[in-house]
Amino acid sequence: MNERYEPHSIEPRWQTRWEQAGAFKTGRRPDAEPRYVLEMFPYPSGAMHMGHGRVYTIGDALARYLRMRGFDVIHPIGFDALGLPAENAAIKDGRHPGERTRENIVAFRAEMKSLGYSFDWSREFATCEPEYYRWNQWFFLRMLERGIVYRREGKANWCTGCNTVIANEQVVDGRCERCESPVVEKVIPEWAFRITAFAQDLLDGLDRLTAWPERILTMQRNWIGKSVGAEVAFPVPGQASIDVFTTRVDTIFGCTYVVLAPEHPLVEKVTVPERAAEVRAFVERTRKTEAAERTGEDAPKEGVFTGAHAVNPYTGERVPVWLANFVLAGYGTGAVMSVPAHDQRDFEFARKYGLPVRVVIQPAKGEKLPPGDQLAKAYTEDGVLEGSGRFTGLGSAPAREAMADEAKAKGFGKPTVRWHLRDWGFSRQRYWGTPIPVIYCGTDGIVPVPDDQLPVVLPDEAIITGKGEPPLAKVPSFVNVTCPKCGKPARREVETMDTFVDSSWYYARFLSPHDDKRPFDPEAAKRWLPVDVYVGGPEHAVMHLLYFRFWHRVMHQLGLVHEDEPCERLVTQGIVNGPDGRKMSKRWGNVVQPGPMVRKYGADTLRLFILFAAPPEKDIDWSDDQVDGLFRFLARVWRLYHARQDCFRAGPEHLPGAPGPFLELRRRTHRTVQRVTEGFDKELKFNTSIAALMELVNELYPLEPKTDADRAAVREALVALASLLSPFAPHVAEELWHEVIGPAAKDRLLVDEPWPTFDPALVLADTVTIAVQVNGKLRGEVQAPASAGEAEVRALAEAEERVQAHLAGKTVRKVVFVPKRLVNFVVGG
RNA sequence: GGGCGGAUGGCGGAACUGGCAGACGCGCCGGACUUAGGAUCCGGUGGAGCGAUCCGUGAGGGUUCGAGUCCCUCUCCGCCCACCA
Numbered sequence: 083m084n085e086r087y088e089p090h091s092i093e094p095r096w097q098t099r100w101e102q103a104g105a106f107k108t109g110r111r112p113d114a115e116p117r118y119v120l121e122m123f124p125y126p127s128g129a130m131h132m133g134h135g136r137v138y139t140i141g142d143a144l145a146r147y148l149r150m151r152g153f154d155v156i157h158p159i160g161f162d163a164l165g166l167p168a169e170n171a172a173i174k175d176g177r178h179p180g181e182r183t184r185e186n187i188v189a190f191r192a193e194m195k196s197l198g199y200s201f202d203w204s205r206e207f208a209t210c211e212p213e214y215y216r217w218n219q220w221f222f223l224r225m226l227e228r229g230i231v232y233r234r235e236g237k238a239n240w241c242t243g244c245n246t247v248i249a250n251e252q253v254v255d256g257r258c259e260r261c262e263s264p265v266v267e268k269v270i271p272e273w274a275f276r277i278t279a280f281a282q283d284l285l286d287g288l289d290r291l292t293a294w295p296e297r298i299l300t301m302q303r304n305w306i307g308k309s310v311g312a313e314v315a316f317p318v319p320g321q322a323s324i325d326v327f328t329t330r331v332d333t334i335f336g337c338t339y340v341v342l343a344p345e346h347p348l349v350e351k352v353t354v355p356e357r358a359a360e361v362r363a364f365v366e367r368t369r370k371t372e373a374a375e376r377t378g379e380d381a382p383k384e385g386v387f388t389g390a391h392a393v394n395p396y397t398g399e400r401v402p403v404w405l406a407n408f409v410l411a412g413y414g415t416g417a418v419m420s421v422p423a424h425d426q427r428d429f430e431f432a433r434k435y436g437l438p439v440r441v442v443i444q445p446a447k448g449e450k451l452p453p454g455d456q457l458a459k460a461y462t463e464d465g466v467l468e469g470s471g472r473f474t475g476l477g478s479a480p481a482r483e484a485m486a487d488e489a490k491a492k493g494f495g496k497p498t499v500r501w502h503l504r505d506w507g508f509s510r511q512r513y514w515g516t517p518i519p520v521i522y523c524g525t526d527g528i529v530p531v532p533d534d535q536l537p538v539v540l541p542d543e544a545i546i547t548g549k550g551e552p553p554l555a556k557v558p559s560f561v562n563v564t565c566p567k568c569g570k571p572a573r574r575e576v577e578t579m580d581t582f583v584d585s586s587w588y589y590a591r592f593l594s595p596h597d598d599k600r601p602f603d604p605e606a607a608k609r610w611l612p613v614d615v616y617v618g619g620p621e622h623a624v625m626h627l628l629y630f631r632f633w634h635r636v637m638h639q640l641g642l643v644h645e646d647e648p649c650e651r652l653v654t655q656g657i658v659n660g661p662d663g664r665k666m667s668k669r670w671g672n673v674v675q676p677g678p679m680v681r682k683y684g685a686d687t688l689r690l691f692i693l694f695a696a697p698p699e700k701d702i703d704w705s706d707d708q709v710d711g712l713f714r715f716l717a718r719v720w721r722l723y724h725a726r727q728d729c730f731r732a733g734p735e736h737l738p739g740a741p742g743p744f745l746e747l748r749r750r751t752h753r754t755v756q757r758v759t760e761g762f763d764k765e766l767k768f769n770t771s772i773a774a775l776m777e778l779v780n781e782l783y784p785l786e787p788k789t790d791a792d793r794a795a796v797r798e799a800l801v802a803l804a805s806l807l808s809p810f811a812p813h814v815a816e817e818l819w820h821e822v823i824g825p826a827a828k829d830r831l832l833v834d835e836p837w838p839t840f841d842p843a844l845v846l847a848d849t850v851t852i853a854v855q856v857n858g859k860l861r862g863e864v865q866a867p868a869s870a871g872e873a874e875v876r877a878l879a880e881a882e883e884r885v886q887a888h889l890a891g892k893t894v895r896k897v898v899f900v901p902k903r904l905v906n907f908v909v910g911g
Numbered sequence: 912g913g914g915c916g917g918a919u920g921g922c923g924g925a926a927c928u929g930g931c932a933g934a935c936g937c938g939c940c941g942g943a944c945u946u947a948g949g950a951u952c953c954g955g956u957g958g959a960g961c962g963a964u965c966c967g968u969g970a971g972g973g974u975u976c977g978a979g980u981c982c983c984u985c986u987c988c989g990c991c992c993a994c995c996a
Contacts, residue, residue, distance in 0.1 A: 296915080296916095297914095297915055297916065297990090297991085300914065300915060300991095301914085301915080301991060301992080303914095304913090304914065304915095304991085304992065305992085307995070309995075309996085311996080326996085327995095327996070328996060329995090329996065330996075341996095383994075406994095407994090408994040409994085409996080410994080410995070410996095412995095413995050413996080414995075414996065417996095418996050419996085420996090421996095425996070426912085426994090427994055427996080428996085430994095500995080500996095502995060620990080620991085621990095621991095623991075624991085624992095694923090694924095694935085694936070695923065695924085695936095696923070696924065697924090700917095700924090701989085701990095702923080703922095703923075705922085705923070705937075707922090707936095707937050707938070708922095708923070708936070708937055710937085711936055711937055711938095712936080714950095714951095715936080717950095717951095718951095721951085767925095769923090769924070769925085769935080769936095770924090770925065770934080770935080772935080772936090773924090773925075773934065773935035773936075774934095774935085775935095776934095776935055776936075777934080777935070780935090783952090784952095784953090851931080852931090853930075853931040854931090855930085855931085855976080855977075857976070857977090858930095858975090858976055858977040859977090860931055863931065884963095887963090895976090896976065897976090898930090898976050898977075900930055903930055903931085904930055904931070904977090906930085906976055906977065907976090908976045908977095
């Protein structure tokens with residue numbers, strides 16, 4: 083055995099051995115229970131970064147552990163290869179996005195292998211392969227048949243930088259999430275998934291996801307955004323009827339005006355002729371304002387009076403109808419009833435334009451509100467109704483119910499549910515995506531491409547400029563087809579799919595990645611789904627994870643899967659920041675990449691650093707010093723095995739039973755097995771699991787075994803240590819395990835060995851240290867048998883000198899005894 | 912403004928259902944071995960005090976024999992969302 087720890091001489095060797103043995107192939111244990119461990123697949127733009135290093139290290143530790151626990155594990159990897167960045171890069175340097183993507187994949191694969199990740203590489207695929215995206219097209223056609231896909235003529239977010247439509251969910255503060263260019267509204271025909279039809283179901287499903295972080299569940303709930311309210315019709319006599327949506331129908335007696343969105347269809351109709359010019363100017367002005375500016379936090383509230391009046395159906399009162407820039411056409415009915423006393427926006431608007439403020443809700447307790455004209459700000463809490471006719475005196479909640487019911491009974495409204503979630507517009511005027519499989523025919527209209535003509539392959543020869551028409555429109559051989567129905571010349575759809583489509587079902591494709599008859603094998607799905615553990619960044623909390631849940635429900639409807647949630651447990655990992663605590667970025671010059679670190683320290687050290695720095699969900703800062711420390715730990719472990727070679731041949735029959743350091747060592751060994759095992763089964767706090775291994779090494783280090791029994795105890799510890807280390811630092815663990823086990827085991831691999839078990843009798847200490855307190859303050863400690871009762875411990879404690887000093891001259895009023903932990907004398911006088 | 916997390920030594924972080932605060936690592940200090948040490952090994956390391964002891968988990972209150980942990984009020988930090996009616 084080499085005296086020095088040299089990771090570079092051992093890591094590639096074991097990587098090769100594992101690969102040759104097919105150690106990480108799925109399905110090696112067909113009779114064992116299945117487990118599916120999945121990390122979010124990477125988008126291969128450029129080189130692998132530390133964030134990737136973290137996700138895959140966390141998932142890999144789990145996968146390796148579960149394999150050793152005897153499960154049949156699937157741990158696949160692939161590449162999310164289609165997408166805007168590759169296309170933007172292509173626009174920049176003129177290279178084909180596929181060429182660049184394939185290069186990046188080669189680099190990624192090499193780095194992942196150098197990190198020793200236990201992927202089943204035989205299942206790898208990239209979403210840019212027609213063998214994959216043809217099934218995106220297949221799903222599209224199935225959803226089209228079922229009305230889940232539809233064509234809509236609607237306002238869309240138009241990114242002025244990417245020149246393409248992006249989803250609502252991808253707009254951040256009025257800007258494109260990717261390129262940060264301003265997003266403007268534009269009317270455009272587009273394809274959409276009817277995800278809103280699943281809104282209630284997606285919401286209900288969250289209650290069953292008990293192993294998802296609460297944070298993520300809350301974000302999804304907010305994103306789906308169910309609000310229960312009421313729709314109420316405010317007639318404009320002789321003109322029209324304005325439907326307003328409100329969640330606070332209990333405040334309706336305080337409604338002093340009604341506001342329409344500038345784009346509301348009734349604007350023209352209700353506006354009185356003398357105000358038409360002013361209204362039109364306002365509408366024009368608002369339309370020109372960018373979404374970001376209009377809906378930004380500090381944007382001024384502006385409005386204009388239409389001259390019309392609408393009737394509050396509850397009171398019969400006539401209230402003025404206004405337009406305002408802050409009312410959005412796309413939400414609710416695009417019209418709101420304004421209750422300035424109980425809504426802050428309405429309040430500010432009313433003050434600005436001198437509209438009346440009428441208090442109709444009083445706080446249930448505490449001071450009453452002043453009259454509306456003296457109110458300093460809106461009171462938006464629930465309370466007790468006043469000045470609300472027959473509803474006066476009711477609480478807000480029962481009032482909402484009673485009032486919505488009355489609206490329904492009298493036919494001027496109804497209880498209504500509204501969602502924040504919008505349908506998912508997924509067509510992109512881009513090249514590097516899945517072609518949408520439809521044909522536009524002059525005779526037959528929109529004609530789906532027949533299944534037997536799939537895939538519609540992305541042509542290589544597209545000219546990508548990022549401007550004007552979609553790139554595919556400029557490829558005549560692609561565009562010009564004959565109609566599958568009538569055989570006349572027709573045009574292909576030139577738009578492609580959002581890449582979130584690709585990542586919505588890839589986990590299922592891993593189950594039969596080479597299937598050319600169907601997207602995946604439903605029998606395999608029955609065995610492997612849902613995913614047991616899914617590891618990825620919390621930045622995907624809403625978009626990807628919602629689409630992914632939606633798609634799974636669609637696959638359920640298609641009979642391809644048996645359950646409606648795709649994943650049981652979600653682990654969201656924190657960011658790896660630079661050494662300065664800031665986000666790694668070229669701008670700060672604080673980027674640390676996994677590749678160079680593997681070359682410097684070896685994969686095992688890097689993996690250990692990532693796992694030891696903090697629990698998975700916390701952000702961590704890169705630290706060169708900590709990395710050094712972990713390299714030193716592995717070198718120390720290495721030296722330990724080297725120094726104890728004389729223990730390798732002792733047999734377990736000689737294990738020590740008599741009290742002494744080697745029996746203590748055995749206890750430590752078994753306790754460590756227990757702690758690390760629980761670390762995997764419960765909290766996934768790998769940092770404390772690794773700390774436990776360090777403690778074992780520290781205890782082992784100074785021991786000098788003299789007898790066979792001593793050596794057997796050391797050997798037991800060394801065998802266990804190699805196994806326990808294996809999920810975290812697999813290469814060095816494999817090497818050391820072979821050293822201990824010796825030549826007899828040369829054909830076996832540690833990664834295939836069973837996970838060590840612990841003896842429950844050994845993890846329980848027989849002597850415990852009990853803290854002694856007087857009035858809650860620590861005054862000493864005593865050693866006692868673990869089984870000791872109160873009387874025994876009390877006697878031991880009272881014999882302690884320091885304790886006696888604090889008890890002297892006092893009366894013991896009470897004694898609190900916690901077995902195995904403490905005894906507390908409560909004294910007085 | 913709303914939602915969700917946080918706040919513990921010089922630093923990263925431990926602490927199961929309230930029960931010895933600071934495990935483990937880094938850094939630092941001392942020692943050993945060395946021509947040398949930025950390698951390795953051993954010891955120390957929350958603060959104050961010579962000491963017995965006292966003070967310490969963002970701040971302030973409370974519950975309790977006992978609070979990092981539970982309750983109330985507040986401050987700061989991070990992330991997500993935001994004229995969503």
